[in-house]
Amino acid sequence: MDSPNNQNQQLHVFFMPFIAPGHIIPMIDLAKLFASRGVKSSIITTAAYTDKVYQSIQKSASESPIQVLAMTTAAGTITWEQASEEAKVDLFFNSASTFAEPLKELLEQHRPDCLVADTFFTWTTELAASLRVPKVVFGGKCFFSLCAEQSLVEHYPHNTVSSDDDAFVIPNLPGDGIEFTRGQISEAWKSESVFTHFFKKCLDSERDSYGVLVNSFYELEPLYADHYRSAVAKRAWHVGPVSLFAGGAEEKESRGMVTVTEAAAVDRHECLKWLDSKKPNSVIYLCFGSDAEFTAAQNSELAAGLEGSGQGFVWVVKRREDLPDGFEERVEGQGLVIEGWAPQLLILGHAAVGGFVTHCGWNSVVEAIAAGVPMVTWPLAAEQFFNEKLVSKVLRVGVEVGARRWVRLVGDFVRKEAVEKAVREVMVGERAEEMRSMTRKLGGMARSALEEGGSSLGDLSCFIEEFTLVRRRLNP
Numbered sequence: 320m321d322s323p324n325n326q327n328q329q330l331h332v333f334f335m336p337f338i339a340p341g342h343i344i345p346m347i348d349l350a351k352l353f354a355s356r357g358v359k360s361s362i363i364t365t366a367a368y369t370d371k372v373y374q375s376i377q378k379s380a381s382e383s384p385i386q387v388l389a390m391t392t393a394a395g396t397i398t399w400e401q402a403s404e405e406a407k408v409d410l411f412f413n414s415a416s417t418f419a420e421p422l423k424e425l426l427e428q429h430r431p432d433c434l435v436a437d438t439f440f441t442w443t444t445e446l447a448a449s450l451r452v453p454k455v456v457f458g459g460k461c462f463f464s465l466c467a468e469q470s471l472v473e474h475y476p477h478n479t480v481s482s483d484d485d486a487f488v489i490p491n492l493p494g495d496g497i498e499f500t501r502g503q504i505s506e507a508w509k510s511e512s513v514f515t516h517f518f519k520k521c522l523d524s525e526r527d528s529y530g531v532l533v534n535s536f537y538e539l540e541p542l543y544a545d546h547y548r549s550a551v552a553k554r555a556w557h558v559g560p561v562s563l564f565a566g567g568a569e570e571k572e573s574r575g576m577v578t579v580t581e582a583a584a585v586d587r588h589e590c591l592k593w594l595d596s597k598k599p600n601s602v603i604y605l606c607f608g609s610d611a612e613f614t615a616a617q618n619s620e621l622a623a624g625l626e627g628s629g630q631g632f633v634w635v636v637k638r639r640e641d642l643p644d645g646f647e648e649r650v651e652g653q654g655l656v657i658e659g660w661a662p663q664l665l666i667l668g669h670a671a672v673g674g675f676v677t678h679c680g681w682n683s684v685v686e687a688i689a690a691g692v693p694m695v696t697w698p699l700a701a702e703q704f705f706n707e708k709l710v711s712k713v714l715r716v717g718v719e720v721g722a723r724r725w726v727r728l729v730g731d732f733v734r735k736e737a738v739e740k741a742v743r744e745v746m747v748g749e750r751a752e753e754m755r756s757m758t759r760k761l762g763g764m765a766r767s768a769l770e771e772g773g774s775s776l777g778d779l780s781c782f783i784e785e786f787t788l789v790r791r792r793l794n795p
Contacts, residue, residue, distance in 0.1 A: 330432050330787055331359040334457075335422070337437035338365060338410070339399045340609040345459060345534055345682055346437070347375055348561035352769075354385050355564065356779060361386040363425060367398045388429075390421035412517060415442035426450050432790045435532060441517075441524040451793055453529040453786065458521075461535045461681055462543035462557070463713065464705040467492055469551050471508060472522060477501045484723070491550065493542040497712050502724045503704040529789075530554030532782075534561050534685060536768035536775045539761060540709065556778040560689040560765050562664060562682070590633060591665060593655050600673030600755065602631040603695070603742055604666050607678040611699055612637070612728045619643045624738025626650060630746050631671075635661045667692050673755065674745040676720070678730075679703035684710060691762030693754035695720050695741045699730040716758040718744045 332353055336346035347362065354360040362385060364372055369389045376385045399407065410417060419442060426434070431452060436443040438458030447454035460468075467489050471477070476487045483502030507514040525531055535557045537544055548555055594602060605625075607613070613621070618636075622643050625632050632654040636642060639658050647656055663683070666672060667690035676695040677683045684706050687694055694717035696707040704725060710717035720741045724731035745751055768775040 329357065329359045330783060330790070331361070331429070332786075333361050333363055333426070333429070333431040333434045333436075333452075335363040335434065335436045335440060335443070336457075337414075337439045338368065341680055341682055342437050342439075342459060343368065343372075345561050346435075346457060347372060348564050349435070349457060349532070349534070349558070350385050351376065351564045352558060352561055352779065356776075356783060358783060359386070361388050361429065361431065363388050363390060363422065365390055365392065367401075388425055390418055390425065392417055392421050411439065412513065414440055419446060422446065423450070426452055433529075433786050438521050438525065441520045444524045444528050453789055453793075455530050455532055456525050456528050457532045457534075458525070459534060459681055460702055461685070461706065461709060462533060462540045462547050462555075463709040464681070464702040465531070465533070466543050466547050466551065467705045467708075468702060469522070469547075471504070472519070475508070477504050477509065493546050494713060497708050499704065499708070500723060503698075503722075505700070505725055506727075526553065530556065533557045534559035534681065536560065536765055536773075537778075538764040538768065538774060539685075539688065540713070556782045557768075558775050558779045558782070560685045560769075562686045563689055563766065563769050590655060590657055590661060591669070594633070594666070594669045594671045597631055597671035599670045600746070602633060602669075602671045603628075603674040603676060603746055604633045604635075604663075604672050604692075605676040606635040606661065606663060606683065607676075607697070607699070607730075608680045608683065610728055611678055611730060613641070613730060614732075615641060617730065617732055620733065620735040621738055622646050623735035624742065625654060627735065627739040628742040628746075629653075630674075630742055632742075633657065633661070633666060633672075635659075664690070673751075674742070676742070679706040679710065681706055685765075688714075688716070688758060688761050689765040691755070691759035693717055693745050693751070693758045695745050697722055697730070697733065698725075700725055700727045714757070714761065716754050716761065718754075 334346050334350045336343040350360040350362050362372055364387065366389045369387055373387050422443070423446060427450065434443060434447045434452050434454045435457050436454055438456050444454050470489050470491050474490050476489055480487050480501050484500055486498040486500050488496045488498055506512070507518050531553060533555055536559055537557050544557060547553060618641050625634065626649065634654060635657045637659065639656065642656065664686060667675065667687055672692060674695060675687045675692045676697060677687065679696050679698040680703060694710055696710055696717045697720045698704045698707045707719060711719050718741045720733055721737045722731040722733060745754065767773050770776065
């Protein structure tokens with residue numbers, strides 16, 4: 320039993336991200352946000368990431384100390400990038416066998432008041448409950464995608480059409496009947512597979528957990544925030560954009576280095592220097608996340624579309640050798656290629672950047688919105704086609720490049736003409752200015768949401784108050 324002074328003790332929250340770039344980075348930002356409000360915050364990770372996570376948070380540690388705790392496991396000695404595809408698949412489906420016992424030991428030792436775990440760690444719901452620790456999900460999705468996916472699984476509207484090119488409307492989704500095609504839906508929901516069962520477990524875990532933290536802000540998607548809380552009937556707190564807690568320029572520059580080697584980012588200083596030489600809103604930034612793989616043919620089409628657009632660009636690629644021969648020489652002055660990793664927040668926040676070609680991962684979308692940058696949407700997999708519809712049809716701050724197929728990692732094939740047209744549309748002309756103006760307004764709302772009296776800080780305060788009461792109830 321806790322001491323009589325339990326009610327005056329600092330709230331303690333564990334943050335446990337899935338070990339992949341798109342998951343670990345926003346969870347670190349989330350921990351920083353909580354720590355800034357006086358919450359004792361501990362990031363739970365593997366031995367391979369302990370030093371990297373510490374380096375990522377140390378610049379803000381003097382103001383908001385964050386603890387980094389390592390799970391002792393043999394499988395945790397390599398990073399996601401070093402792991403084989405077989406090891407990644409095993410971790411995806413069987414993370415309990417790797418992390419359950421080490422996490423249990425940490426929970427028993429530190430007795431946190433809440434565990435915030437990645438949506439892929441479905442097994443943590445039962446484990447946390449057995450130790451009387453409330454578990455909250457942080458899944459990296461927006462309210463729109465959460466609502467769309469829930470309705471899709473309940474009603475299977477894509478089964479009412481006969482081909483992948485036929486359109487349908489997801490029922491019970493607020494708005495003006497937003498259309499999807501069967502080809503844009505994950506294979507997990509079109510035919511039974513191990514992925515179907517796993518993602519159903521993720522939805523069940525969200526339902527059975529205490530609640531869900533969402534990296535969004537109320538003003539961005541009020542219809543869907545309200546719908547999720549009422550129709551899906553789930554506790555949810557919008558606390559984003561968490562990327563706004565990445566810190567100053569130096570900290571933003573190191574953000575993301577937690578997942579890559581220093582050698583992979585040798586171009587970052589050259590990039591920012593190059594952008595300084597360009598006019599405002601004259602450069603479009605292209606990045607497709609850490610997992611996407613484009614074929615040589617697709618890279619050739621994309622390169623030709625960029626050249627033809629006449630717009631300045633910064634393009635982040637996995638490997639330079641995947642580019643067409645002579646491409647960098649031909650676009651010298653017009654474009655800059657970065658291999659491996661780039662300081663995305665600093666690039667999006669640079670005055671020269673006027674557009675963003677994105678795979679529509681939610682981290683990238685909400686970072687672009689916070690920076691006031693409109694988008695060319697090029698979804699590949701996961702929930703990215705849902706995010707595209709929010710950007711292009713609901714918020715109207717993006718142009719669809721025309722991807723029609725949900726294809727894990729590789730992506731649907733897009734012709735150079737479509738690339739050139741979409742880039743021009745988001746960068747120049749009256750429509751581009753309208754989108755830029757709207758995105759900047761949303762960016763202002765995003766910053767206000769995390770200021771005193773703002774919607775996201777208000778929800779975070781409600782979270783802290785509620786879990787303070789929960790602690791008293793569990794430990795009278």
